[in-house]
Amino acid sequence: MATSTLTLEEIREQILQDEQKAAFLARIERGEKIEATDWMPDEYRQLLIRLIHMHGISEVMGCYPEKEWVPKAPNLRRKLAIMAKVQDEVGHGQLLLRVAEDLAAPLNRTRDDLMADLFVSKVKFHNVFHMEARTWADAGLIGWLVDGAAICTQASLLDTSYAPYGRMLKRICAEESFHMQHGESICLALAQGTAKQRAMLQDALERWWEALMFFFGPPEMSEAAKKMLVYKIRTKTNEELRQKYLNRYVPRIQALGLKIPDPNLRYDETKQRWVYTEPDWDKFYRIVRDNQGPKSRERIELRRQAHEGNRWVREAMTRVRARMTG
Amino acid sequence: MREGIYDVYEVFVQHNKTDHHVHVGSVLAPSPDLALHVARENFLRRDRAVSIWVVRREDIHATSYQDPDFFARETDKTYREVSGYTENGRLWRMFKQRMMNIEEVVEDMRGDDR
Ligand SMILES: [Fe+2]
Numbered sequence: 001m002a003t004s005t006l007t008l009e010e011i012r013e014q015i016l017q018d019e020q021k022a023a024f025l026a027r028i029e030r031g032e033k034i035e036a037t038d039w040m041p042d043e044y045r046q047l048l049i050r051l052i053h054m055h056g057i058s059e060v061m062g063c064y065p066e067k068e069w070v071p072k073a074p075n076l077r078r079k080l081a082i083m084a085k086v087q088d089e090v091g092h093g094q095l096l097l098r099v100a101e102d103l104a105a106p107l108n109r110t111r112d113d114l115m116a117d118l119f120v121s122k123v124k125f126h127n128v129f130h131m132e133a134r135t136w137a138d139a140g141l142i143g144w145l146v147d148g149a150a151i152c153t154q155a156s157l158l159d160t161s162y163a164p165y166g167r168m169l170k171r172i173c174a175e176e177s178f179h180m181q182h183g184e185s186i187c188l189a190l191a192q193g194t195a196k197q198r199a200m201l202q203d204a205l206e207r208w209w210e211a212l213m214f215f216f217g218p219p220e221m222s223e224a225a226k227k228m229l230v231y232k233i234r235t236k237t238n239e240e241l242r243q244k245y246l247n248r249y250v251p252r253i254q255a256l257g258l259k260i261p262d263p264n265l266r267y268d269e270t271k272q273r274w275v276y277t278e279p280d281w282d283k284f285y286r287i288v289r290d291n292q293g294p295k296s297r298e299r300i301e302l303r304r305q306a307h308e309g310n311r312w313v314r315e316a317m318t319r320v321r322a323r324m325t326g
Numbered sequence: 327m328r329e330g331i332y333d334v335y336e337v338f339v340q341h342n343k344t345d346h347h348v349h350v351g352s353v354l355a356p357s358p359d360l361a362l363h364v365a366r367e368n369f370l371r372r373d374r375a376v377s378i379w380v381v382r383r384e385d386i387h388a389t390s391y392q393d394p395d396f397f398a399r400e401t402d403k404t405y406r407e408v409s410g411y412t413e414n415g416r417l418w419r420m421f422k423q424r425m426m427n428i429e430e431v432v433e434d435m436r437g438d439d440r
């Protein structure tokens with residue numbers, strides 16, 4: 001994913017060269033929303049598929065770190081809650097894949113294809129879901145800080161130019177409000193707990209901080225990401241989102257008495273922004289592009305087994321119907 | 327239907343018998359029966375409801391977004407709307423009375439204070 005030196009204005013100029021694309025962009029710039037059945041430039045469709053496919057698959061893969069904690073949750077209420085949360089993420093995955101497959105239908109691609117892309121590394125998923133959830137504090141921290149980051153991204157996408165995505169995100173954001181409280185509740189309990197529990201939370205933060213800094217992607221955006229901004233598929237840059245996230249979460253992390261493992265992290269009053277140690281973006285690409293994260297292979301394999309294991313059910317159900325309807 | 331390939335069903339949820347069914351999204355399912363189940367799992371993990379409809383997408387007849395003329399409003403329609411009668415408030419004041427609106431009448435009729 002090479003970063004692009006083109007400015008947004010230059011990309012916009014390129015789009016305006018083409019008469020049809022220019023008319024389409026004019027609709028978006030007037031604030032009109034695009035529907036699945038509207039004519040759209042191929043590149044707009046491809047950008048949407050790329051974004052929503054990755055979003056949907058990330059929701060599905062996001063179940064794995066937390067589902068490991070369903071059998072080990074500390075009490076029944078926590079078990080029910082984390083189970084409900086994992087269920088929500090599966091649901092989000094299904095809703096988003098629905099939106100993606102309507103876009104992919106003209107390209108003759110089905111749900112099965114979108115799912116199978118994961119097994120051959122043709123679709124990426126969020127860096128955070130390649131990581132291990134070692135302790136119960138990791139499970140809590142995922143709910144608090146990873147869902148927190150996902151909520152920031154999803155909330156910023158509510159204004160997307162593609163209406164079906166925006167409508168689904170409304171529903172998803174409503175459910176995320178529970179995920180937020182769920183994660184915070186676990187972390188607040190640990191922060192009030194014994195020295196050992198507080199240390200567990202601190203350890204989890206140290207394990208997850210780098211992944212959280214990776215979450216919004218590199219400050220230098222790819223050409224595809226810049227095109228998404230021009231077409232108003234998304235409306236905020238990676239760095240804008242990261243800054244808003246840090247604004248909201250750093251004071252809360254510190255208020256719990258936790259120490260963020262970055263000696264350079266501070267708010268620069270003159271620049272009006274957070275300064276931080278630049279994370280190792282090559283490592284980020286090895287995780288999301290090459291699936292070289294600590295749990296990448298294992299979780300993709302689990303997903304593949306589930307998908308293949310259920311194949312006979314999918315086939316049997318459609319075979320019965322095909323016979324009934326002739 | 328190709329083997330292993332499901333149909334798209336549009337989902338309509340009725341939350342209450344006094345409300346209409348409202349479109350909430352779509353699901354992929356091999357049969358109407360399963361579409362109802364998947365719809366419940368996808369859209370009603372929290373909200374209460376009394377009924378779900380699922381309709382195969384290909385059975386839906388819809389207007390086209392490409393034909394905005396279908397919804398054209400060439401003429402002024404304020405004579406059909408409350409906003410066309412703002413004058414009444416001023417006139418009632420001349421007669422030393424206050425203008426009513428339907429919301430307060432509804433509230434009055436449904437309330438049990440006498
Ligand atoms: Fe989610």
Ligand SMILES: [Fe+2]
Pocket residue numbers: 089147150176179
């Ligand atoms: Fe979530």
